[in-house]
Amino acid sequence: xxxxxxxxxxxxxxxxxxxxxxxxxxxxxxxxxxxxxxxxxxxxxxxxxxxxxxxxxxxxxxxxxxxxxxxxxxxxxxxxxxxxxxxxxxxxxxxxxx
Amino acid sequence: xxxxxxxxxxxxxxxxxxxxxxxxxxxxxxxxxxxxxxxxxxxxxxxxxxxxxxxxxxxxxxxxxxxxxxxxxxxxxxxxxxxxxxxxxxxxxxxxxxxxxxxxxxxxxxxxxxxxxxxxxxxxxxxxxxxxxxxxxxxxxxxxxxxxxxxxxxxxxxxxxxxxxxxxxxxxxxxxxxxxxxxxxxxxxxxxxxxxxxxxxxxxxxxxxxxxxxxxxxxxxxxxxxxxxxxxxxxxxxxxxxxxxxxxxxxxxxxxxxxxxxxxxxxxxxxxxxxxxxxxxxxxxxxxxxxxxxxxxxxxxxxxxxxxxxxxxxxxxxxxxxxxxxxxxxxxxxxxxxxxxxxxxxxxxxxxxxxxxxxxxxxxxxxxxxxxxxxxxxxxxxxxxxxxxxxxxxxxxxxxxxxxxxxxxxxxxxxxxxxxxxxxxxxxxxxxxxxxxxxxxxxxxxxxxxxxxxxxxxxxxxxxxxxxxxxxxxxxxxxxxxxxxxxxxxxxxxxxxxxxxxxxxxxxxxxxxxxxxx
Numbered sequence: 001x002x003x004x005x006x007x008x009x010x011x012x013x014x015x016x017x018x019x020x021x022x023x024x025x026x027x028x029x030x031x032x033x034x035x036x037x038x039x040x041x042x043x044x045x046x047x048x049x050x051x052x053x054x055x056x057x058x059x060x061x062x063x064x065x066x067x068x069x070x071x072x073x074x075x076x077x078x079x080x081x082x083x084x085x086x087x088x089x090x091x092x093x094x095x096x097x098x
Numbered sequence: 099x100x101x102x103x104x105x106x107x108x109x110x111x112x113x114x115x116x117x118x119x120x121x122x123x124x125x126x127x128x129x130x131x132x133x134x135x136x137x138x139x140x141x142x143x144x145x146x147x148x149x150x151x152x153x154x155x156x157x158x159x160x161x162x163x164x165x166x167x168x169x170x171x172x173x174x175x176x177x178x179x180x181x182x183x184x185x186x187x188x189x190x191x192x193x194x195x196x197x198x199x200x201x202x203x204x205x206x207x208x209x210x211x212x213x214x215x216x217x218x219x220x221x222x223x224x225x226x227x228x229x230x231x232x233x234x235x236x237x238x239x240x241x242x243x244x245x246x247x248x249x250x251x252x253x254x255x256x257x258x259x260x261x262x263x264x265x266x267x268x269x270x271x272x273x274x275x276x277x278x279x280x281x282x283x284x285x286x287x288x289x290x291x292x293x294x295x296x297x298x299x300x301x302x303x304x305x306x307x308x309x310x311x312x313x314x315x316x317x318x319x320x321x322x323x324x325x326x327x328x329x330x331x332x333x334x335x336x337x338x339x340x341x342x343x344x345x346x347x348x349x350x351x352x353x354x355x356x357x358x359x360x361x362x363x364x365x366x367x368x369x370x371x372x373x374x375x376x377x378x379x380x381x382x383x384x385x386x387x388x389x390x391x392x393x394x395x396x397x398x399x400x401x402x403x404x405x406x407x408x409x410x411x412x413x414x415x416x417x418x419x420x421x422x423x424x425x426x427x428x429x430x431x432x433x434x435x436x437x438x439x440x441x442x443x444x445x446x447x448x449x450x451x452x453x454x455x456x457x458x459x460x461x462x463x464x465x466x467x468x469x470x471x472x473x474x475x476x477x478x479x480x481x482x483x484x485x486x487x488x489x490x491x492x493x494x495x496x497x498x499x500x501x502x503x504x505x506x507x508x509x510x511x512x513x514x515x516x517x518x519x520x521x522x523x524x525x526x527x528x529x530x531x532x533x534x535x536x537x538x539x540x541x542x543x544x545x546x547x548x549x550x551x552x553x554x555x556x557x558x559x560x561x562x563x564x565x566x567x568x569x570x571x572x573x574x575x576x577x578x579x580x581x582x583x584x585x586x587x588x589x590x591x592x593x594x595x596x597x598x599x600x601x602x603x604x605x606x607x608x609x610x611x612x613x614x615x616x
Contacts, residue, residue, distance in 0.1 A: 039337045
């Protein structure tokens with residue numbers, strides 16, 4: 001247990017923890033925020049959402065829904081590719097080898 | 099009437115699926131000797147396999163059949179659900195994947211009881227698991243029963259017996275290993291089936307999306323309105339409640355949480371959820387087009403839609419009927435069999451999480467206080483699986499006429515209001531104490547159940563009252579907030595000795611969360 005409080009005080013560990021938290025809450029917050037904004041905009045800007053996208057029969061509510069789905073997939077891949085690997089390197093050799 | 103006689107293709111494909119799944123169960127049973135193997139397949143599942151299984155857990159009949167049915171009725175408002183699902187999975191990846199994997203062993207109760215008083219937390223987590231799992235199981239079984247009745251011409255009770263019996267066999271004998279592989283096969287079948295349905299439907303419109311949506315708006319009784327928001331929900335409270343049900347609820351589903359522990363480490367846990375996000379995102383993207391294609395091709399066809407614009411037969415048959423219109427009898431049978439396989443795989447996963455809650459959390463850890471041999475716990479798990487399986491079959495026969503949508507709402511809302519606040523605060527908030535977690539969990543459970551009973555879905559539709567006491571169908575905005583509020587206030591006010599132990603252990607927990615068990 002003593003070992004754990006040592007790790008906790010380690011500046012390298014704190015730096016990693018801070019970077020991880022930034023990514024964790026940055027990505028979660030922006031995605032969920034965007035989704036909530038999308039949900040509410042459907043009510044408060046219904047007319048704008050009902051407009052066709054570039055003259056087609058597809059409306060903005062559908063196009064933007066797809067855009068958020070695509071963004072969620074993109075951010076997930078980004079998180080795994082970049083964040084997961086980079087941040088573990090100094091502390092966990094098992095993952096660094098991947 | 100459609101589907102009144104048995105469809106040979108459906109039966110052949112389904113029999114093939116069942117034979118393969120039973121062979122897998124037999125193979126898995128020979129490899130399942132310990133509780134670790136039974137509950138989490140010895141943590142030897144790879145990220146990609148687990149990604150398929152996770153996606154399979156969530157791509158239930160509810161999304162395949164339910165969302166297309168919802169689009170058919172409400173048009174673009176169904177995107178709230180579609181987008182919510184994908185966002186919730188990405189959120190699970192960002193916030194939960196590492197920490198859950200590094201802290202837990204078999205169930206999410208292992209995670210929340212890491213630094214809190216284990217017995218009380220396990221009892222609460224088990225209660226949370228069962229209140230999610232039992233309604234969810236019944237919802238799926240009742241749905242399956244009606245689906246099979248329509249598609250295969252089998253009587254309802256035979257259908258429920260088949261689904262319930264197979265689910266119990268998979269779990270009792272094959273444990274997590276069999277459940278995972280059944281789920282993987284089903285996920286592949288479902289993704290392939292949905293892709294084929296999408297392509298065949300698009301072919302009807304020369305692969306022109308514009309033409310498809312234009313046609314849908316032209317033939318739907320509500321016309322252009324299906325392409326604008328507000329068709330189903332037009333008040334901010336309902337919309338935010340739905341959003342919260344997805345974002346918090348998915349992260350609180352016990353059978354999903356249990357899958358974190360089937361992979362070897364945090365990196366594989368992340369990877370598996372990454373795969374799940376990709377598969378689910380792809381699937382949801384297809385399903386929206388399939389839903390609008392169903393409007394374009396089925397609306398106005400009297401064989402499938404009655405004069406009031408409702409779909410004939412069971413409410414959620416839209417995708418299956420569409421398969422028949424675009425692909426003929428053989429393809430119709432194929433999609434029907436895939437829908438059946440989907441339900442079967444999903445119920446197996448839920449049953450496993452329920453029996454782990456009873457056998458591992460309640461019996462082995464609380465009643466026996468961990469003083470139980472691995473072999474004995476295995477036997478208990480198997481007995482519990484059979485008991486829960488038989489109980490679910492009985493309840494599904496009993497509640498044959500219950501509204502499946504209500505049960506599914508309860509399950510997701512309970513997961514969001516009871517399990518999610520506890521897990522979230524246990525992982526990320528230093529000041530959470532045992533007393534706070536229990537008080538918050540109980541509050542969440544009581545508020546969510548009371549509000550659902552008073553809501554239009556139960557108070558008006560089920561009890562036949564004129565006006566609902568609680569006006570919203572989704573209670574999550576209120577129940578999740580209440581649970582968080584009570585947990586936080588009680589934790590902050592908690593001056594007990596246990597509270598200082600709880601808080602003091604947070605640092606060690608963070609280290610383990612980030613670096614994993616040594």
